[in-house]
Amino acid sequence: MFISKFRWVAPIALMLSASFLASCGLPGVGPTKNQIFAGSVQREGDAFVVAVNDRVTRATAVVPALGFSDTLRHASIQSADIIRPGDTLGLTIWENVDDGLLAGEASNATILESVQVDGSGFIFVPYAGRIKAAGNTPEAIRRIITEKLEDQTPDPQVQVRRTAGDGATVSILGSAGTQGVFPITRPTRTLASMLASAGGVGMSPEIAQITLTRGNQSETIWFEDLYDNPELDIALRDGDRILVEADQRSFTALGAAGSQTRLTFDTRTLSLVEALAQLGGLSPTTADPTGVFVFRNEPAEISNIVLGRNDLVGAQRLIYVLDLTEPNGLFVARDFLIRDGDTIYVTEAPIVQWNRTIASITGTLGGAQGLTTAATGGTLGE
Template sequence: MNSISNRWAKPIALLAVLGLVASCALPRSGPSKSQIFAGSVQNDGDAFVVAVNDRVTRATAVVPALGFSDGFKSASRLTSDTIRPGDVLGLTIWENVDDGLLSGEASNSTPLEEVQVDSDGFIFVPYAGRVRASGSTPNQLRQEITAKLEEQTPDPQVEVRRLAGDGATVSVTGSVGAQGVFPIERPTRTLSAMLAQAGGIIIEPEIAQVTVIRGRHKGKIWYQDLFQHPELDVALRGGDRILVEEDDRTFTALGATQSQARVPFETQDLSALEAIAQIGGLVSSASDPTGVFVLRNEPAEIAGQVLGRNDLQGAQRMVYVLNLTEPNGLFLARDFVIRDEDTLYVTEAPYAQWTKAISLISGGLTPFANVKTLAGS
C-alpha cells in the first residue's frame, strides 16, 4: 500500500507544481480579482474600489431625467378655427350699393379666392389694407375686415372661409410607421394623437424616446410616459418636429461572461442583475461570482456620497464590487443601477486557471489518464 502511495506521490506533486507554474503565465480574459484590488486608491492605485451595499445602491441610483419644460406643458390646444401663417382663405364681400368699391354694376358681391396668410400672419384686402389674420378665428377676422371697410362703403357684409393651410403642420420622423408631414387637425392636436396618425412606433415601447423640437426649444420623454403622465401629452404647434428613436445608452460586458460586447439597454432602468442576465449570465465553469465588478467614471457629487467625502474634484474612477455568493448579494445586484457607458467585468474563478493549467500539461488527456501515464503504469 505504501509503495502505491509513493508511486502516485511524485506525479501528483509534479502536476501540482506544473499547474501552479503554468497558471501564472496562462492567458486570461482580464485582470484577476486580486489585481483589481491591488490597483485601488487604498493601495496607492488610481481607482476607488467599493463593495456594494444598500447605502451604495441608493447613492448611485441615478437614471436619465427626461421631460418637457413648462413652456411645452402649458401650451393650449389649437382650435380648428385658429388661422395660422400659411393658411389659405376665401373671402366674399357684399356692398349695400349698386356701384361699390369692389363690386360692379352686375353684382353687389365680390369674391376674393385663395388669399394666403403670409409668414408674418397678415393678408391684404383691397380698401382695408394689410390685416392681421394669424391667431384670429374666421369670425374675428370677418369683424375686423368689416370694421375697416365700413369707413369707406355703407354696411358691408363679409364672409371668411378657411380653404386650406400648410402652416399648421408637424413633421414626424424616426421609428414610426409612416414618416412625413401631417396637418394639425381636430383629432391630432396632441403628441400621442399625432404619433398614432403617423402609424405608431415600430420599436419596443420600453426603450422608445420621443423628442419634440419647437423653434429653439427641445424636450424629450419616454414614450411610455405619455400614457402614465397625461400632462406630457402636450399640445402641438405648427412647425413642431417630432423624432422617435431608440434609447442609445449602452454598457460594455467583459471577462468571464457568456458574451463580451457593447450591449444596448433593453429597459429604462437596468440593474446589474438584469445586465448579467441580458448577456446570457455567468459561465458556471469559468466565472467567479464573488468577483463581479462595475467600472465607471462617477461625478464628484455621487462619488463623495459613496465615499463619505467632500474634498473630491471632478469625476472619479470607481470600481463597484458585487459578491453574488453573499446572502444579500443577489438583492444588491438587483438594486444596483447600471448607467450609460458602464463596464461590467466578471473575473475568472481560480478553478478556471487550474483547469487551463491541467489541460495544457495533459495535452488533451484527462488529468487521471496523465497521472497514470506519469506513474508509468
C-alpha cells in the same frame, strides 16, 4: 527511496513552473480578481473598488429624469385654424349698397378666390390694403378686413376660408407608427393626440422616448409618462418636430459572462441580475460568481456618498464588486441598477486559470489532471 522522492519532486517542480508562468501572464479573458483589486486607490491605483451592499444600491439607484419644462407644459392650446405663409384663402365680401366698392351693379357680393398668403405672411385686399394673415385665424382676418372696409362702405359682411394649404403643421420622424408632416387640427392640437393620430410608437412603449424640438430647444419625455399622466401633455405649435426613438442607453459585457457584447437597455430600469439575464447568465464552465464587477465613471455627488467622503470633485472611476455566492448576493444584484455606459466584467474561476497554466506546461488538460492526481498522492506510473 529514490523513486519515492522523485514522485514528489516532479509535481512540485511543475507547480513552481506553473506559478512562474501564471505570474508572467497567460492568455485569458481579462484581469483576474486579484489584479483588479491591486489597481484600487487603496493600493495606490486609480480606481475605487467598492463592495456592493444595500447602502450602495440605494445611493446609486439613479434613473434618467426626462420631462418637459414648464415653458412647454404651460403653453396654451393653439387654434387649429392658424393661417401660415403659402396658404390660399377664399374671401366673400357683401356690401349693403347696390353699387359698392367691390361689387358690380348686378350683385352686392364680391368673391375673391385664390388669395395666396405671401412669404411674409400678408394678403392684399382691395380697399383694405395689406393684411397680416399668417399667425391669425380666419375669424381674426375677417374682423381685420371688416374694420378696414367699414369706413368706406356701410355695414360690410366678410367671410374668410382656407381653400388650400394645411395651416400649422408638425413633422413626425423616427419609430412612429407613421412618419410625415401632419396638420394641427382640432382633434390633434396636443402631443399625445398627434402621436395617436400618427399610429402611436413602433416599439415597446417601455423604452420609447419622445423628443420635441421647437426652434433651437429640444426636450424629451418617456412615452409611458406621457400616456399615464395627461397633465404632462403639451400644446403643439407650427413647425414642431417630433422624434420617436428607442432608449439609446447601453452597457458592455466582458469576461466570463454568457456573451461578450454591447447591449441596449430593454427596460427603463435595468438591474444587474436583468443585465446578466440578457447576456445569457454567467458562463457555467468558466465564470467566478464571487467576482462580478461593474466599472463606471461616477459623478462626484454620488461618489462622495458611496465612499463616505465630501472632498471628491469631478467624475470618479468606481469599480463595484459583487459576490453572488453570499446569502444576500442575488438580492443585492437584483437591486443594483445598471447605468448608461457601464461595463460588466465577470472574472474567471481560479480553477480555469489553473488548468490553463498547467495545460501550457503539459500541453493538454489531461496532463493537468494527471499532475493534480500525482500531487495529491498518486504515482506517475498509475
